[in-house]
Amino acid sequence: MDKREYVKLFERKLVHHCTPTLAGIKSGSLFVCRDESVPGLGKSKSGIVSARTHEHNLAYALRTTRDKLYDYGVRIELLARRKSGVLLYVYRPDLLRRDLSQPEVASFLAQEGYDTGSLAACIELLHKRICGTDLQSTLSGSCAFPHEIGLFLGYPFEDVMGFIENKGENYLCSGCWKVYSCEQDAKECFCKYKECTRAYEELFDEGVSLECLAILDDAFPADEAYSQAS
Template identity: 40%
Template sequence: MSEDLLIRHCSPTLAGIKTGNLFSCICPCRKELTKSISGLNRRLVPRGIRILPLRVCQGRALIYVYRPHALEDDLTDHQARELLLHYGYMPENPNACVMHLIRRLRSTEEFPHEIGLFLSYPPKDVLGFILNRACNHKCQGCWKVYGDEQESKSIFEKYDLCSRIYSEQWKQGKSIEQLTVVG
């Protein structure tokens, strides 16, 4: 897994303006993926970032890049807590929540759409997506919006700007450590 993938898919998380990002990458060798993620974690955990493979199958890996402290804050939201409790999570323990998410991703046939709560999606939008089966949304960007459309559009623009700036900084030679805000 390359640092370029982190810059391309996870800039808002690296910048500290988003709790987590999720992306899929080619994984021809699980051992190499594990080695790569371990190396990146050694460099980025001190800066507040953790990288986990949520699922590896059929030559692809689903990678979660997140800020554990930000996730802990996100999971204190009442609506987020209620939704997570409904799916068997223990919201007072963010690490246990991530492990439960991994189990759900690996064992259920239906995709666990509550994953949006791990990615800074507003709880109202995550619940709206689940209840409406991805239909009847007001707009969409990084996620489908069922709540505050203007606020969400503003966030989408902020994430897009961050990604463009990080891409330029990366091309100009900044390291992944330099582009990761400590937090």
């Protein structure tokens, strides 16, 4: 697999996991780019070389995709390296800044040590928190994330607080996140995300570029997906 093929595969994974953010209807998305995304990685007698090639290809794909999306207001950050792959955060700074500046969100994050006046500082602290919980997970054999991460993914404040207070239990329903309030609104939102993702995946597979999918235009095609899901 050459670098161009890897970039195409990487972009397809990004569309699959991050369409609501590309479409501008969600401030951030998170996904793991796993090693098995490269067929045969580590299975040949030259497995070490294959792993190194994978790292080089991933670095190239990240750099290339970041450059493509920069002018369209989309950023990609590598938040952690794990045995299963790398954890990537895709976000729109304008939307994330709006979300984190909500009074109740800003107040909570300030209590947690975040400087909401600096987006870069917030993401850097989130990165450190994730690395810390990864270490705890390794030692305890469990899997965890910093609870506040939902606020960086566009989840409703009430649901993030509900998750923390109930330790992930007693939720009304679950989809993209666990819901503790406004159940019907959340279900409609999940449906809209699903329909929008389906529309974007079809367009990408038909040859529409990633840059085109990142254009924020009310008529393309997130608005149509919203209408279909309503």
